[in-house]
Amino acid sequence: MAEHTYTQFSTDLELVRSSFLRMGGVVETMINTAALALADGDLALLEKVRTHEKEVNQMEVEIDEHISHVLARHQPAAIDLRMLLAVSKMLTDMERCGDEAGKVASVTRRIYEGGSREMPLIELHHMASDVLDMLRQTLDAFARLDAVQAAEVVRRDKAVDREWKAALRHLITYMIEDPRTISRAIDMIFIARAIERIGDHAKNMAERVIYLVHGADVRHKGVKTAEREARGEPDEDELKIKSILSGQRPVQDDGSSEEEVASDSK
Incomplete structure (x- = not known):
């Protein structure tokens, strides 16, 4: 009976995992399709x-x-519980990635149906390619339980943020130089912002992967903390505090204590 219950739990857990990956694949397709429509003006897409x-x-x-069902039926613990909690949170970010892709599509339709065939001299396709790759990398990190790869996504979001700010500056300049393009440029700003938000959501999901693997919540703690936790490295300040509380001398990188270093320097 216990073996049957465990087998059912494993099946339920795998269904959650595979369903989320399948959802991610659909969102990938949405982003790629919206980017192609923006580039080619193919409204059928x-x-x-x-x-x-x-x-x-x-x-x-x-x-x-299904997650609610699994939690109620099996009452999981440890990494299995973290898997369900992580996916539950990641679902929201993944759905919002789809929403942002939908916004790109809607604004693209407005641009082309309005007869605007000339786009501002700003390259959004590279930005779209970057966030799409971030999403793929996040899904791969989730599938492989690879926290280090997830931390790379967290770092890459900084580059996308810089691209967004550069795009905004260029579009503002474009509007100043030719006020007739204001309406079109504003639409392009909406698109750039939607793409940047996809990157934000990919980063959020990557942080959840780190939590899933190591149980460490790295939200709002910066890239370096995310990378350190992903590698499973202890926090240096925490080590020093624990060392002091335990009555031990803090140890330097070369193995000597701080007191020994001070003595040698005299």
Whole structure:
């Protein structure tokens, strides 16, 4: 009976994991399709984004319900519990990635249906490619339970933020130089902002992967902390405090104590 229960739990857990990865794959397709439509002006692609958006919304509800079922039925602990809690939080970020891709598609339609065929001299496609790669990397880190790879995504978000700020500056300059382009440039700002937010959500999910693997909450703690926790390295300040509380002398990198170093320097 116990073996049957464990087998059922493993099956339920794998269903949550695989369903989330499948949802991530659909969102990847949405982002890529929206970016292609922006580049080519192919409005037929935009309908595919809308269809996928409904699919993603439905998947979010179904996976969330299944997580609630697994928690109530099996009362998991340790990494299994972290898996369910992490996916529950990541679902929201993944669904919002889909929402942002939908915004890119909607604004793209408005641009092209309004007869605006000339885009501002700003390259958003590289930015879109970056956030799409961040999402793929996050999903791969989740599938492999690779916290170090997840930390790379956290760092990459800084580069996307810089791209967003550069795009905003260029578009503002574009509007100042030619006021007739204000409407079109504002639409492009909306698109750039949506792309940047996809990067933010990918970063949030990457932080959850680090939590899943190591049980460390690295939200709002910076890139260096995320990378250190991902490698499983202890915090140096915490080590010093524990050393002091235990009555031991803090040890330097070369193995000598702080007191020995001070004595040698005299």
